Amino acid sequence: MKKFFAKHSRDLVFSGVIVLCLCLIIVAVLLLNQYADVLSEQSEIKVELYTKETTETLNEHLKQLQGLTDSAAIYVEKAHSGDEIAGTLREACLNREDLGTGLFFRYFSGETEYNEYGELFSASGFPEDAAVLAAAGSGKSVCLGTVYDSSSNQKRVAFCAPVKNNPMVDTVVLFCPLHEIKDFREDLNAEKLALTEFLAFCDVKDGYILDMLYTADDYHIAANANVLDELRKITNSKETVDLIERTIQQSGTAVIPATVNGESYAIAVGGGADGSGLCIIGLYRNASVYTSGYQFMNVILTSIAILFAILIFFAIYLVVTRRMMNRKILDFGTEDPVLHCPTSLKFEREVPELLSRYKGTKFAVVATSVRHFGYITETRGEQAAEEVLRFLTLIFGKTLQTGETFAYLSDSGFALFLHYKDTSLLLNRLRGLHALAYENSNARKYNIILEFGIYEIDREQPVSPHKMIERAILARDNETDDMRNHFRLYKEDYFESYMQNADIEIQMEQALENDEFKVFFQPKYNIATDRIDGAEALVRWYDPKKDVYRSPATFLPLFEANGFITKLDRHIYYKVCEFIGMRAAQHLKVCPVSVNISRVTVLQPDFLDYYVSVKKKFKIADDFITLEFTESVAYENYEMLNSITTILHRNGFLCSIDDFGTGYSSYNILKVMNMDEIKLDRFFISRGTNENRDKLILESVIHVAKQLRMKVTQEGVESQESMEYLRSIGCDVVQGYYYSKPLAMLEFIRFLEKGDDNGKTVSAAGMDMPQ
Numbered sequence: 040m041k042k043f044f045a046k047h048s049r050d051l052v053f054s055g056v057i058v059l060c061l062c063l064i065i066v067a068v069l070l071l072n073q074y075a076d077v078l079s080e081q082s083e084i085k086v087e088l089y090t091k092e093t094t095e096t097l098n099e100h101l102k103q104l105q106g107l108t109d110s111a112a113i114y115v116e117k118a119h120s121g122d123e124i125a126g127t128l129r130e131a132c133l134n135r136e137d138l139g140t141g142l143f144f145r146y147f148s149g150e151t152e153y154n155e156y157g158e159l160f161s162a163s164g165f166p167e168d169a170a171v172l173a174a175a176g177s178g179k180s181v182c183l184g185t186v187y188d189s190s191s192n193q194k195r196v197a198f199c200a201p202v203k204n205n206p207m208v209d210t211v212v213l214f215c216p217l218h219e220i221k222d223f224r225e226d227l228n229a230e231k232l233a234l235t236e237f238l239a240f241c242d243v244k245d246g247y248i249l250d251m252l253y254t255a256d257d258y259h260i261a262a263n264a265n266v267l268d269e270l271r272k273i274t275n276s277k278e279t280v281d282l283i284e285r286t287i288q289q290s291g292t293a294v295i296p297a298t299v300n301g302e303s304y305a306i307a308v309g310g311g312a313d314g315s316g317l318c319i320i321g322l323y324r325n326a327s328v329y330t331s332g333y334q335f336m337n338v339i340l341t342s343i344a345i346l347f348a349i350l351i352f353f354a355i356y357l358v359v360t361r362r363m364m365n366r367k368i369l370d371f372g373t374e375d376p377v378l379h380c381p382t383s384l385k386f387e388r389e390v391p392e393l394l395s396r397y398k399g400t401k402f403a404v405v406a407t408s409v410r411h412f413g414y415i416t417e418t419r420g421e422q423a424a425e426e427v428l429r430f431l432t433l434i435f436g437k438t439l440q441t442g443e444t445f446a447y448l449s450d451s452g453f454a455l456f457l458h459y460k461d462t463s464l465l466l467n468r469l470r471g472l473h474a475l476a477y478e479n480s481n482a483r484k485y486n487i488i489l490e491f492g493i494y495e496i497d498r499e500q501p502v503s504p505h506k507m508i509e510r511a512i513l514a515r516d517n518e519t520d521d522m523r524n525h526f527r528l529y530k531e532d533y534f535e536s537y538m539q540n541a542d543i544e545i546q547m548e549q550a551l552e553n554d555e556f557k558v559f560f561q562p563k564y565n566i567a568t569d570r571i572d573g574a575e576a577l578v579r580w581y582d583p584k585k586d587v588y589r590s591p592a593t594f595l596p597l598f599e600a601n602g603f604i605t606k607l608d609r610h611i612y613y614k615v616c617e618f619i620g621m622r623a624a625q626h627l628k629v630c631p632v633s634v635n636i637s638r639v640t641v642l643q644p645d646f647l648d649y650y651v652s653v654k655k656k657f658k659i660a661d662d663f664i665t666l667e668f669t670e671s672v673a674y675e676n677y678e679m680l681n682s683i684t685t686i687l688h689r690n691g692f693l694c695s696i697d698d699f700g701t702g703y704s705s706y707n708i709l710k711v712m713n714m715d716e717i718k719l720d721r722f723f724i725s726r727g728t729n730e731n732r733d734k735l736i737l738e739s740v741i742h743v744a745k746q747l748r749m750k751v752t753q754e755g756v757e758s759q760e761s762m763e764y765l766r767s768i769g770c771d772v773v774q775g776y777y778y779s780k781p782l783a784m785l786e787f788i789r790f791l792e793k794g795d796d797n798g799k800t801v802s803a804a805g806m807d808m809p810q
């Protein structure tokens with residue numbers, strides 16, 4: 040838990056800040072929402088007040104028209120003729136532009152109707168509106184609301200008033216054209232009018248718009264349209280419109296909230312005076328009505344929106360930069376900076392992906408490298424070596440198929456991840472690659488020889504891509520196989536030997552400190568003198584846990600490869616000198632001892648210093664230590680070895696050439712080398728085939744050696760027969776199981792003291808170390 044917090048503390052703080060900001064924004068939005076309700080209420084109150092004002096203005100106007108009608112009725116009381124009545128009524132309308140132009144009267148005497156010129160209205164042939172006819176007989180002073188005037192084909196508002204005491208006229212009716220209620224409009228506050236979206240003067244009976252008092256630019260509403268239909272379209276709410284319909288039918292006054300495109304609006308309904316049949320319906324955008332409040336809210340809303348946007352941007356920015364950084368970290372080291380090809384890191388990442396993507400496909404990891412790459416670097420320079428690698432990168436990159444990949448590892452090594460049907464086809468493909476590299480590089484005079492190690496992936500026993508590469512490399516570098524074969528398939532025992540080697544390398548230093556490397560002595564027998572000639576010191580690695588001795592073959596090749604052999608050679612040599620020195624000091628029997636010197640040991644710059652100083656330290660007599668150099672060392676660099684042997688001779692060492700006949704056998708070596716002894720390899724006497732030819736060679740080698748005054752020692756003599764034969768051809772010394780096996784130090788001491796168990800050997804007496 041603690042670890043989790045420590046690892047993610049930055050993320051947690053960042054998320055915390057984001058959440059906190061979001062909470063604050065949510066709270067602010069909620070508060071603003073409430074404030075928006077308050078704003079709506081406020082603007083509705085304003086709308087209500089304004090509607091009241093408008094309605095009052097309308098009613099005042101209607102009242103004045105009714106007053107005009109009533110006073111006209113009083114004027115016509117005194118009229119004596121139809122003309123006089125008509126004239127009075129016409130005069131009443133004159134100069135009343137304040138109430139609207141186009142006003143006119145008609146009057147009734149009983150059921151007979153006359154127009155404003157005193158002519159019979161029925162003569163005009165137009166029917167009178169039923170409401171007018173009904174009101175004419177009622178004897179009431181009343182507004183009739185909208186009536187249809189067929190003579191002018193217009194809707195008009197009609198007012199009627201009874202005329203008393205005149206037998207020629209009973210009722211006067213004032214007709215007021217709707218579209219000319221100019222003065223009513225003028226009475227309205229123009230500023231407030233402009234706050235509305237539209238303000239319509241409507242008929243309560245059906246909701247038809249009698250006149251548009253105001254329309255904002257956004258609204259295109261025809262003057263004779265139905266206001267309810269329009270509102271239905273605008274608000275999209277049947278409920279709201281039904282409520283409006285009920286309100287106008289009851290001549291009520293109300294402010295009904297509505298939402299248009301998510302914005303808050305108010306619909307104001309103002310009923311005209313009773314019976315007028317008129318109402319005013321207005322649509323108000325609350326934000327326009329209560330501008331300051333909404334502006335304030337908008338500022339805050341915009342600020343919150345900007346804040347939110349910044350927050351989101353910031354969060355996205357952080358997430359993106361983090362991702363990019365993670366990607367960069369992830370990508371770091373996935374491309375070789377010089378060759379611009381994938382590295383092992385990328386390879387190891389890609390291999391599992393490809394394996395899971397192509398489930399049914401067989402894949403192999405191939406490790407390849409240039410043989411003698413160091414030689415190219417040394418002779419042609421680093422630039423040329425780099426060119427070779429670039430060239431290989433190009434070849435590998437171009438020949439890859441879909442689902443394959445490759446990487447540069449190090450030291451001219453590449454890893455290829457290839458799919459294949461069967462091993463022979465894969466080998467063919469690699470042969471093609473090899474030829475391509477060889478031929479093309481040939482043109483550039485590099486002669487690239489590639490070596491391939493192939494690990495065929497076993498899906499049943501999955502291993503990590505790193506291990507796959509390791510195994511392919513193990514196969515490539517396996518020297519036990521024929522070096523002429525450039526294509527080596529990984530075998531399970533490679534891994535075992537690799538593990539064994541690793542185990543040995545881990546233990547070797549400690550083993551040296553723990554004195555686990557023991558010296559064994561194998562006595563040599565001098566055929567001519569019939570006495571012990573000396574002994575060869577041979578190393579054994581003692582395993583205290585198992586109480587066994589490991590033979591040198593199991594660890595020496597590795598020590599030669601890793602350089603540890605030098606330490607071991609010196610250790611054995613030191614032990615030998617110590618043994619001889621101590622026994623000599625106590626005047627005990629000793630014999631000359633041969634010590635093996637590996638190729639690596641000779642090449643050490645302080646080789647001579649060390650060997651000479653130890654000899655001096657233990658006061659070893661001259662000619663008592665023989666150093667054995669293998670034939671291969673002599674062959675590789677006989678000049679160097681010659682100068683070394685010269686110095687060794689000067690310091691009282693004898694020199695021997697070991698394993699003669701194993702590879703480079705050349706009589707020339709014998710002639711040019713300044714050696715005291717030649718040790719013939721066991722194969723001279725062990726091989727059954729071609730016996731005559733071998734004998735011939737052996738005899739001539741002994742002959743040459745004798746001429747050169749070298750002592751001839753035959754190794755691996757296992758039978759009396761061999762010994763007798765060797766004696767017959769002039770061999771001086773034999774070493775082998777027939778005489779004695781290599782003996783542990785105590786056994787060897789016993790051997791020196793008594794001779795061997797069979798009594799075949801000569802006594803070691805008289806071999807006291809010369810003082």
Ligand code: C2E
Binds near residue numbers: 591608611774775
């Ligand atoms: P080598 O120098 O040729 O040593 C002779 C080998 O022949 C020894 O094997 C010995 O045990 C074996 N041998 C002796 N007589 C017979 C015989 O009659 N029949 C058979 N079949 N083998 C016989 P070993 O002790 O296993 O040593 C193997 C090699 O390891 C040596 O070959 C030598 O090259 C190397 N070696 C041993 N000790 C050292 C050392 O201290 N330093 C270095 N540099 N090499 C050593």
Ligand code: CA
Binds near residue numbers: 575635667697
């Ligand atoms: Ca030897």
Ligand code: CA
Binds near residue numbers: 697698718720754
């Ligand atoms: Ca040998």
